[in-house]
Amino acid sequence: MNIANPLTPEGIWVWVAAILTMAVFSFLYRENPFYRFAEHLFVGIANGYAITFYWHRILVPYLFSPVSQGQKLYLIPIAMIGALYFTRFIPKVSWLVRFPIAIALGYGAGASIPRSVDATIIQQLKATIVTRASFADWQQGVWAVIILLGVICTISYFFFSSERKGLLKPISYVGVVFIMVGFGASFGYTVMARISLFIGRLQFLLGDWLGLIR
Amino acid sequence: MTASDKTRSGFWDRLQRIDRRWVFLVIWLVVMLPLIFPFGIKPKAMPPVSRLFSYIDTMPEEKALAISIDYTPDTQAELHPMTIALLRHAFATGRRVGMLSTQVYGLGLGEEALRQVASEFNEKATTHEDSVINGEDYVFWGWSTPFLTVMLGMGERITNVFPVDYYGVTTESLPITPHIKNFNDIGIVVSIAGSSTPLSWVAYAQTQFGIRIGCGTTAVSAADYYTYLNSGQFTGMLAGMRGAAEYEQLLADKLAAAGSPLSLRRKATEAMSSQTAAHLAIIVFIVIGNIGYFVTRRGKQ
Amino acid sequence: MKRQLPLLIVLVVGIFAAAAFLIPHPIVRSVDEVFRNDVLRIIAAFSLVLGVGSILRHHFIKIKRKAAHWPFSYITIVALFISAIIGLLGGIDPNRPGILPTQVGGFSFHIQTLFSNIMVPLAATMFALLAFFMASAAYRAFRARNFEATLLLAAAFILMLGAVPLTRIVIPPLPDFAEWILAVPNTAAKRGIGFGVSLGIFATSLKILLGIERGWLGGGGS
Incomplete structure (x- = not known):
């Protein structure tokens, strides 16, 4: 592989992407105008991209097309409620923005309550309870018991309704041990994640741009 | 304290206050050099990865694979190889694919992935059956908002949620649509996300419609999601670039066993040498930092 | 109104x-x-x-x-x-x-x-910049000051080493042990914390519905 040719239609974009990548990396030395340029460019393009798809894939097919064909005319008042978002920028009537927010927030909160309770509490509780079936494989059974004890200890660490003494003290300390191992696992994986992001950029710079790797 | 103790303590003290740009330089080199001079290591799939692979591999033939591009460009280095690997797996086994996005910025990434993988297969195709055709073998439904409209609506009728696909074609007119009407025709939805969207898939789509959910996630979130693997709410999980590399390996093994002529670039696997070197470097940094901390603390005492 | x-x-x-x-x-x-x-x-x-x-x-x-x-x-x-x-x-x-x-x-x-x-x-x-800041922060601030911090550090090391394929050749049991940490003690801790978070979300959603939580109304127009 060779370095991307900036005189070809594809190559010029590879160069643009590479220069922007280096502009952002220049922040590692210190903040500078190249980084600031890249940062501001990103915000602009990201918003332009979002506008494109909100228009072409939501407003046109769901609102303008049916209404222009005389269908779903009830969408007109709904669109007017949606348009109240504009009032956020008109101080005298900015309170009107509460109406579209109220509909979105109300539905979101109402829809999430029964479903989240089931998914994140009931199903999780079911998975924590140790039954005879947990010992179908004895090793898995032992792990299930450790998980059950770990969950109890962890929760007891966050139990602030009474003073931490007596039995609660050692139990909550075991909880701390579990929590620290859990946080350590998260940290180890966070390192992996961040390094991966950098590797991705280097794969682009060394591969697509410089042609040093395939 | 002796003079040598003072000198030692001074050295470690200076080392602790080193300009951070030296640390940056070391990280840059440690990641870059193994990319240029890799040491070939074959990843071995861990249970969360192999569970997802086996489920997709063995689910009934008529069931489609749905891939939800719930990530954005900032985490694409970790997550995009997962999308590529899943698409290759589906196309190599002749499985129908439906792709969607719950993030507007995921759309462009989904389009890139489909274009790349479809052309990989079509370049080698000699017959119509070998080809991978948009609208017949796969559909890119595109994006809609808010996410719960998508997750709940797809259980009822997908064409109501996506009347037009990403390219603006009416979904009712696509030959694939009669085969993927709603979740009943989908074997599993794999949500690839840098956020908590896979949990939303569980809460909305799984709770109401019982659909299986697979998860591809950044390593940052992976440790938190093991609890959903343990409960069976996630059928399987790919954790970060490592998860993608393991999936790539399973697919490569399967293709090799089937004598497939496809030789596909595996970006996540290629990254594993750098990943190894970087982890070792970070560990060394922490160890040096700690030695310095204890030596200087003893010096001060 | x-x-x-x-x-x-x-x-x-x-x-x-x-x-x-x-x-x-x-x-x-x-x-x-x-x-x-x-x-x-x-x-x-x-x-x-x-x-x-x-x-x-x-x-x-x-x-x-x-x-x-x-x-x-x-x-x-x-x-x-x-x-x-x-x-x-x-x-x-x-x-x-x-x-x-x-x-x-x-x-x-x-x-x-x-x-x-x-x-x-x-x-x-x-986002790739985070790799550098994380490395620098780990070097400067990640100290095994007490037993709990040492435990956190040990778990992180095991995970970092267990996550890369080379370890399977050098220390064969380590990747499986790292996976066990994730699947058992980590799961227990995250599930315990998760219950608290889920109950918190549930309570907040309920407070929004019942009009107890009104932060979203913003200021003005009382």
């Missing part, structure tokens, strides 16, 4: 949304479907106004006041308008261009081209 009516809307819409899940009656389900697909979607689409409007206002004010680095605000505004015009007039599918051609000769400036070659590298690189 200004406060009570929005609070009433939240309550009514919220109860309906919860009921639609709990009452599997066809009429309730079909009303819910229409509500989601038509009402919610159109309203959500207009919410973009808040984001774009705030960005534009912020940068116009910066330019007007000549605040620090104000010339860069022109970059954001010009990039926003140019990319929006290309996207709106040039269309999404390059094979079915809109009223604005997005290709001159072989050179494309289609919205997908801008996404792949400007947005992706910028966003991906900004």
